[in-house]
Amino acid sequence: MSISKDILDQSFKGKSIVELDDLVHLIEDHFGYRVQLTRKDEESSLTDEQKKKLTSIIFKDPDVIYQLSQAEKDRQKGISTYSDNEEEFAKLLTEIAHDN
Incomplete structure (x- = not known):
């Protein structure tokens, strides 16, 4: 899986700073995955x-x-x-x- 530089440029056009949330949305929209971020030091969210x-x-x-x-x-x-x-x-x- 990859994203071309053109897609990155289009997705973040006009932004001088790319937030983590922007990257998550790009991954979800482009690859069709649901992304959930947790801190490394936090335990698994699975029961x-x-x-x-x-x-x-x-x-x-x-x-x-x-x-x-x-x-x-x-x-x-x-x-x-x-x-x-x-x-x-x-x-x-x-x-x-x-x-x-």
Whole structure:
């Protein structure tokens, strides 16, 4: 995704200062995304329930399951492509197997 200099010039024509809000509107209008800004030091705006729901959706995705099973096979062959922490990886695989 990119924005040409011409589009930038048109969007900010006549402005000597471009505000953050102007950039957000440009991204939303040009790319069709909804943008929400939060400070780095603030916690996620997702509730625990939303996080659980998203996690459930992700780990029910067949492509994610396939990638994790491939990573497990690679790990058994001595190739670590997922994580440097064997214990955490094993725990993740156990949790996924339990949920499915």
